[in-house]
Amino acid sequence: MASLRSVTIVGVGLIGGSIGLGVRARGLAAKVVGYGSRPATLEAALKLGAVDEVAADPAAAVAEAELVVVCAPVDHIAKRVQQLAPLCQPGTLLTDAGSTKAQIVRELEAAAAGWNPDVRFVGSHPLAGNEKRGPQHASADLFAGRVVVVTPTTQTRPDDRRKLETFWSELGARVVEMPPEEHDAALAVTSHLPHLVAAALAGSTPEEFVQLTAGGWQDSTRIAAGDPSLWRQILLANRDNLLAALARFADLAAEYRQALEGSDAAQLEHLLAEAKRIRDACDARL
Amino acid sequence: MASLRSVTIVGVGLIGGSIGLGVRARGLAAKVVGYGSRPATLEAALKLGAVDEVAADPAAAVAEAELVVVCAPVDHIAKRVQQLAPLCQPGTLLTDAGSTKAQIVRELEAAAAGWNPDVRFVGSHPLAGNEKRGPQHASADLFAGRVVVVTPTTQTRPDDRRKLETFWSELGARVVEMPPEEHDAALAVTSHLPHLVAAALAGSTPEEFVQLTAGGWQDSTRIAAGDPSLWRQILLANRDNLLAALARFADLAAEYRQALEGSDAAQLEHLLAEAKRIRDACDARL
Numbered sequence: 001m002a003s004l005r006s007v008t009i010v011g012v013g014l015i016g017g018s019i020g021l022g023v024r025a026r027g028l029a030a031k032v033v034g035y036g037s038r039p040a041t042l043e044a045a046l047k048l049g050a051v052d053e054v055a056a057d058p059a060a061a062v063a064e065a066e067l068v069v070v071c072a073p074v075d076h077i078a079k080r081v082q083q084l085a086p087l088c089q090p091g092t093l094l095t096d097a098g099s100t101k102a103q104i105v106r107e108l109e110a111a112a113a114g115w116n117p118d119v120r121f122v123g124s125h126p127l128a129g130n131e132k133r134g135p136q137h138a139s140a141d142l143f144a145g146r147v148v149v150v151t152p153t154t155q156t157r158p159d160d161r162r163k164l165e166t167f168w169s170e171l172g173a174r175v176v177e178m179p180p181e182e183h184d185a186a187l188a189v190t191s192h193l194p195h196l197v198a199a200a201l202a203g204s205t206p207e208e209f210v211q212l213t214a215g216g217w218q219d220s221t222r223i224a225a226g227d228p229s230l231w232r233q234i235l236l237a238n239r240d241n242l243l244a245a246l247a248r249f250a251d252l253a254a255e256y257r258q259a260l261e262g263s264d265a266a267q268l269e270h271l272l273a274e275a276k277r278i279r280d281a282c283d284a285r286l
Numbered sequence: 287m288a289s290l291r292s293v294t295i296v297g298v299g300l301i302g303g304s305i306g307l308g309v310r311a312r313g314l315a316a317k318v319v320g321y322g323s324r325p326a327t328l329e330a331a332l333k334l335g336a337v338d339e340v341a342a343d344p345a346a347a348v349a350e351a352e353l354v355v356v357c358a359p360v361d362h363i364a365k366r367v368q369q370l371a372p373l374c375q376p377g378t379l380l381t382d383a384g385s386t387k388a389q390i391v392r393e394l395e396a397a398a399a400g401w402n403p404d405v406r407f408v409g410s411h412p413l414a415g416n417e418k419r420g421p422q423h424a425s426a427d428l429f430a431g432r433v434v435v436v437t438p439t440t441q442t443r444p445d446d447r448r449k450l451e452t453f454w455s456e457l458g459a460r461v462v463e464m465p466p467e468e469h470d471a472a473l474a475v476t477s478h479l480p481h482l483v484a485a486a487l488a489g490s491t492p493e494e495f496v497q498l499t500a501g502g503w504q505d506s507t508r509i510a511a512g513d514p515s516l517w518r519q520i521l522l523a524n525r526d527n528l529l530a531a532l533a534r535f536a537d538l539a540a541e542y543r544q545a546l547e548g549s550d551a552a553q554l555e556h557l558l559a560e561a562k563r564i565r566d567a568c569d570a571r572l
Binding site: 127128129130146147149176186187189190191193194195196197198199200201202203204205206207209210211212213214215216217218219220221222223224225226227228229231232235236239242243245246248249250251252253256257260261263265268269271272273274275276278279280281282283285 | 488495528529
């Protein structure tokens with residue numbers, strides 16, 4: 001039996017499209033409605049079966065929604081939720097899939113004072129997706145076994161939290177709960193810094209050397225193929241945490257430099273062994 | 287028809303074992319002899335069919351060899367070749383599979399003055415392999431479609447060069463010829479710097495955050511799981527080129543930092559777009 005009446009997905013690209021496919025494949029909602037700013041993307045999502053129908057305008061999009069998931073670039077999420085919330089029926093829960101949380105949650109909890117008190121926002125961040133874009137790369141199992149961080153605050157009602165966590169769990173995800181600020185501090189290290197570093201690594205490679213790359217460079221720089229506009233927004237939205245993470249990384253890189261300059265084999269091997277220990281901890285967990 | 291009489295592989299781990307499997311699968315030699323310092327590894331390689339037989343000592347290992355491939359940690363290659371070359375029959379060609387070339391080739395060309403003039407060394411570096419070790423991970427197709435750099439010098443005879451390049455080509459590789467010094471300058475950027483950066487990225491991640499990593503961090507740090515002792519040798523053997531590559535990377539990382547500090551969205555997106563351009567050039571080539 002479908003656990004939700006109607007789910008509306010705003011932005012039906014890789015993430016939104018995968019949510020739609022996952023919800024439909026698992027029968028988690030009686031209906032999936034798609035909405036977004038690009039008619040061609042909506043059309044593609046409909047054809048791929050990621051949504052049951054496409055809405056023509058914001059009011060129609062959320063008219064029957066029990067859950068609204070906004071899958072937009074981080075700079076557009078708060079604005080989009082503020083546009084939709086006043087159009088929602090009482091009882092509607094809104095969430096997002098943005099890579100940063102503190103600023104978005106803060107802005108929307110302030111704005112919520114002007115909404116019907118029975119329409120609420122709780123933030124989400126599925127740690128899934130890759131450097132590709134568009135519903136044609138979507139998959140019903142994109143979230144299977146992946147972490148989704150849900151970021152409730154003191155204002156969040158226990159019912160909403162449960163509903164949202166059940167939703168992601170039913171898509172196969174492992175839900176982790178964190179305050180928005182903690183999420184951003186952690187993701188600066190585990191996602192935003194790796195993106196910056198991968199981009200700097202790719203960007204500092206003379207193009208004529210690309211033919212001499214192998215698996216190491218190719219894996220290490222893969223995410224640098226991500227969309228520059230989307231990632232510029234993410235990096236700036238988490239600027240202070242990212243700068244702190246970058247400083248720690250740069251300090252450690254300087255330790256490698258010093259070990260090299262001093263031809264200090266023992267210290268260099270110690271640094272490499274410590275890195276391997278942390279990397280192996282990741283594989284052990286998977 | 288086998289193009290070589292007998293090939294000897296010294297060090298039958300991931301790389302050496304893959305050479306053996308590839309040579310045997312393709313019938314490139316009448317016989318593949320394995321030799322190395324670890325009896326258990328030799329035994330495993332024999333069982334896996336990576337070699338036809340195992341030699342008990344250095345003299346037996348190279349007695350009939352037309353080609354000897356030394357697959358050892360970079361610090362051990364020159365020593366091993368110098369041990370074997372005086373035991374070889376006239377007409378034997380020796381090569382290696384080391385990740386650095388200048389120091390090894392320089393040392394061996396100096397040493398070759400004391401050998402039979404009909405026993406020669408020419409350097410090789412297959413850009414294949416991964417963070418795993420041991421013949422159990424070897425594959426007959428490890429080199430298929432991969433680049434192998436061969437590093438002849440002014441002392442190299444055209445016949446030896448052709449023989450070596452034919453050998454790697456028959457294993458499925460794309461052979462690129464470069465002087466040893468150029469190889470090391472390029473590989474500092476395309477392999478050794480990525481390793482250092484991946485290790486610094488993994489090493490600067492607090493262990494409790496590992497559960498919040500996804501594909502980005504995991505791909506970017508994959509090579510940090512490599513063997514610390516092998517990589518310490520490689521990084522130090524190419525120290526000066528690596529320090530230069532690290533300095534260029536650090537300069538670009540500082541540009542990202544400045545763009546973030548100044549909240550300069552246009553500059554940040556410009557940097558990310560340039561990184562994507564170079565990363566996409568790699569995918570376009572594959």
